[in-house]
Amino acid sequence: MPWQQIIEFQRDIYLSFAEHIKSFAAGGGWFAFLTFLPMGVAFGAAHALTPGHSKSVLATYLTGSSMKAHKALLVSIALSFTHVSMAVLIALLALPLVSHSLVDAGSAPVLQAVSRGLLGLIGLWMVSSALFRHAHTHSSGEGVAVGFMAGLIPCPLTLFVMTFAMIHQVVITGLLFALSMMLGVCVTLSAVAILAVMFREQLARLLSTRPRLLAVVSKSIEAAAGAILVAVALHEIVFV
Numbered sequence: 001m002p003w004q005q006i007i008e009f010q011r012d013i014y015l016s017f018a019e020h021i022k023s024f025a026a027g028g029g030w031f032a033f034l035t036f037l038p039m040g041v042a043f044g045a046a047h048a049l050t051p052g053h054s055k056s057v058l059a060t061y062l063t064g065s066s067m068k069a070h071k072a073l074l075v076s077i078a079l080s081f082t083h084v085s086m087a088v089l090i091a092l093l094a095l096p097l098v099s100h101s102l103v104d105a106g107s108a109p110v111l112q113a114v115s116r117g118l119l120g121l122i123g124l125w126m127v128s129s130a131l132f133r134h135a136h137t138h139s140s141g142e143g144v145a146v147g148f149m150a151g152l153i154p155c156p157l158t159l160f161v162m163t164f165a166m167i168h169q170v171v172i173t174g175l176l177f178a179l180s181m182m183l184g185v186c187v188t189l190s191a192v193a194i195l196a197v198m199f200r201e202q203l204a205r206l207l208s209t210r211p212r213l214l215a216v217v218s219k220s221i222e223a224a225a226g227a228i229l230v231a232v233a234l235h236e237i238v239f240v
Contacts, residue, residue, distance in 0.1 A: 006046050006049055006050060007050075009042075009046050010043060010046055010047055010050075010157070013039050013040075013042065013043040013046075014043070014157070014160075014161075016036065016039070017036070017039075017040075017043075017161065017164075017177060018164060020032060020033050020036050020173075021033075021164060021165055021168050021170060021173055021174075022168065024168075024170055024173055025168040025169065025170045033173060033176075037176060037177065037180050038180065039180075040176075040177045040178075040179075040180025040181045040183075040184065041180050041181070041183050041184040041187070042184060043157075043180075043181055043184060044084075044180065044181035044182060044183060044184025044185040044186075044187075044188075045184035045185065045187045045188045046184070047155075047157055047181070047184070047185065048080075048184065048185040048187075048188035048189060049188055054079060054083070054150035054151065054153070055188075055189065055192050056232070057150045057229065057232065058075065058076060058079060058147075058150065058189060058192055058193060058196070059192055059193075059195070059196040060225045060228050060229060061075070061122070061143075061146050061225060061229065062075065062143075062193055062196040062197055062200070063196045063199060063200050063221060063225055064221050064222040064223075064224065064225025064226060065143070065200075065222070065225075066218075067143055067197065068197065069193075069194055069197050069198075071143055072143070072193040072194065072196065072197045073190055073193055073194070074143055074144055074147070075143040075144065075146060075147040075193060076147065076186060076189040076190045076192065076193040077147070077186055077190070078143070078144045078145075078146075078147025078148050078151065079147035079148075079150050079151040079189055080151070080182055080185045080186035080189050081151065081182060081186075082147065082148050082150075082151025082152060083150075083151035083153065083154065083155050083182075083185060084154075084155050084158050084178055084179075084181060084182040084185060085151075085182075086151065086152060086153070086154035086155075087154035087155045087156070087158035087159045087162065087178070088158060088162055088174075088175065088178050090154055090159060091158075091159055091162035091163055091166060091174070092162070092166075092171070120229060120230050120232075120234065122145075122146055122149065122226075122229060123225075123226040123227065123228070123229025123230035123231075123232075124226065124230055125226070127222075127223050127226035127227055127230070128226075131219075131223060155181070155185070157181070158178050158181060161174055161177055161178060161181070162174040162175075162178060165177070200221070203221075204218070
């Protein structure tokens, strides 16, 4: 689906959401809103296809790790949950009070810097692990931590959705729609996670008859993935 179609699709759902919120706030009842709620899943999935959402970070980390598919899914779930939840928390607890240094035009520069700084540390650890340690298995706990760090950057559309619901004093509708959006984001990011694991495992199968070469390639991929994370962190902290 071309980018313009994705953008138009998101716009149509958002405008429809706005109409449902206005109707609900005017006493329209739950039925119409609840029947519309599944569109939030499609909204989140389409939105996660657009640039951002740490898809490259997720794919890079999983390609350089040794995680199986089920553990990779935990990473994508953690990323999706944190990405949407941070926006909800900012809207509920901080949006009326914070300065533009924290939240500015739907973004969060401070949280973005923290997120990328932590991921840069993970990248350095991956590089040192590849260069100086024996074969290392990445635990699911480590992966969840990476997902949390990558997801610290709040979802701007969730911020807009929550703000709109709060303006019309129907916060529960914003929370429900944010939850459905999170499921959609998780669908897209889980697909990215599975593809990254499939790529790594296919490469491993191709080199399975040459274990020494496989070990070298695996460590090289881990080191390269770590270096990319460090480079992304430095670029976004220093130049953005």
